[in-house]
Amino acid sequence: MNHALAGMLLTLSAALAAAHPGVHTALARLDAQIRSQPDQQVLYIRRAALHTQASHWQAAQNDLDTARTLGDAREADLQQGDLLLARNQAEPAVQALSRYLTLHTDHPQALLLRARAHSAAGNLAASRADYARHLQRSAAPHPGDALAYSRVLLDMGQPAQALQVLENSLRRSGEQPQLLRAAMALAQGTTRVQLGERLGDALGHTPAWALDMAGVYVQAGRMDDARAVLQRADAQLATQRQTPARQALRQRILEKLRG
Amino acid sequence: MTTFRSLVVAAACSVSLAACTTTTQVANPCTGEAQPTERLFLQQIDHDSAIIKWRGEASAVCLGTSADALDRLVEATTEGTHKAAYVTDLAADTRYFYAVGAAASAPPEQQFSTAPLPGQPPADGNVHIWLLGDSGTQTEQFMGHYTHPGEAELVRQGFLKYNESQAGNEPLDLVLLLGDNAYLEGTDAQWQGAYFDVYPNIVRQVATWPTIGNHEMGAGLLNVCLFRPMPRCASGPIMMPIGGVSESTDPASYDSNGDGPDAGGLPYLDIFSLPSRGENGGVASGTEQYYAFDYGNVHVVSLDSQLSNRDDDQRAAMRAWLVDDLSANTQDWTIVIFHHPPYTKGENHDSDHEQAEIDMRETFAPVFEDYGVDVVYSGHAHNYERSWYLNGHYGTADTFDAAEHAELNAAGAPAIGRGDEGYQQVSPSSGADDRAVYTVAGSAGKADEHHPCEPGQRMGCTLPNWLQHPAHIPFDASIEGAQPNGLARRGSVVLDATATTLTSRFVDEHGQVLDWFVISK
Known part of the structure; x- marks a missing residue:
């Protein structure tokens, strides 16, 4: 690179570091990248993710279709699952995510998405299994995900198991009030009173x-x-x-x- | 050499209380040499406990209340890539000295004060807090060149000058980080270069309480031609990796260089030990991504506007936790920190258009005002903006109505917050504690400048309404860097909480106070 260009770029540095583009500017960025590197599968997958965020369904699908032709087609299936889930197409989402998981076994985000997709498709037992795997493999599971898992079990008519999940999460994360409150809602009799009193301790x-x-x-x-x-x-x-x-x-x- | 300390040991007796004590000589474990560390800092200082963390071979610390007579050894545990000594049974509001290794004496910079008892101000009457937003520029590089060398140091010097000349050299009680404190990707090495090496004595004397910014969450590739068209762009984009563009909700997806997730996850979570279980007085959050704690009569909440805020399930859980935490809070003052400001017209950040800012405003600002939060601090935009004393403004800037949303002075204009127009915690107009001041303080490492957009330029230039958010107070045009509703100046915030007043000051790199406001009880 010549000195003039280097100097010009240096003058841009403050503005560059200041920039945190949103979806539309990030899309423009990826457009440019793809023009210069049209064979890079990962770029199409990234752009599909941004199109999904912006509800550009067809554009996202087009990018994923292209991505499939540029490498192992399964690499596109995590984003494909996300796109299908966003479009309320739960069964195809499950299939896509399952393909991705054959490539990346126990991928936490794929397991979480497939758990949600199974749940949306009404396959609660499979959802349960994926949530269990996801939480088991997360170093620090987010309370919001544990609550979603317990809701699946409740929908399955298994309040005792849902309660157990919440208790397990409480053991890992401490006396977290949202988990305690959810547990309280599921428990009966003396157990409910005890959980309520634990919640009182947690909240002062x-x-x-x-x-x-x-x-x-x-x-x-x-x-x-x-x-x-x-x-x-x-x-x-x-x-x-x-x-x-x-x-x-x-x-x-x-x-x-x-x- | 063997030294001894005296211990008063209770002994069984049946004759008299006086006869029940004996004095026993036990070996002092702190007789060796201090050992070197690569990184040494403090976490979670409470009224009776503290965490001393470091990198190095040493496996213990010694501490005591006299710098030359350390007499208590605490073994460390290994946490990720750090050692951590959990020190308990400390006395409240007391100065301790410490050395890494089994040393008998402490270097002068290795000392800290424990917090006062919960609910009480410190013995000196004031909780003295330093807030640093977007300070991590010492490691910021572009094309192999450092772009803001020494700028964070200037801000540090400005604070020290202010503290010496106007604050009686009062020791800090808390350091609050507002995110983007290790540019550009938040790698471990960048944390070292931009934080631990810039404030080495401060982090050894005061606990650091951070929040996650976008530059803590790794890198992506960016086409610089989008910023400014250049002749070479005609032959194709010029790509470079840049931090701060991640939109992931998963800390495990942290990617330091744009080639996929790093094995170690988010360095921020490895470096800092944060109270997810309510260890320091807040309600347990269940995650280190957001947390709360008490320090004397002050309650501090650190929210996660970068990760949890982007996921519906996780944002709902964070909001529910915030409601519980604030409901349980009875301290005199409540401070909230997070990175993405609810109200800003920064050079590259507009809270009317960026989703993270919109979510923080729409989802969380109503909670702040309903549950007694006094002040809210963010970074992200590299400038200083400070709001009126607000209630009920959750829409875009064009919906702001000072008469409806701001506390008014006797003349019916928005009150400035000082002098005769100081704010009251319980608003005289509503009779409730239902207002908060929102401050953007993202210039502790650099300040944005005016960059007019060139034809074809879509990013990296100044928005037409730069620093003109009507929810923010106006600034005198005579101040260097003043824009209609903000200051494009490097600086940091000093916050002082007594039993009856909360005073916030913006201090520039020269130690001058360019804005301040006071909330009184």
């Missing part, structure tokens, strides 16, 4: 927790406990700085106490 027995817990106590027939926890919450709220959320919560608690 907040007034918002008290409102939920009062409902748990009522279902367990512990009316005095329900009233006591609400009264404590009301007293807490009276001393705390007023936020819109706390004002609304206090109204709900007072209504419960009056009722």
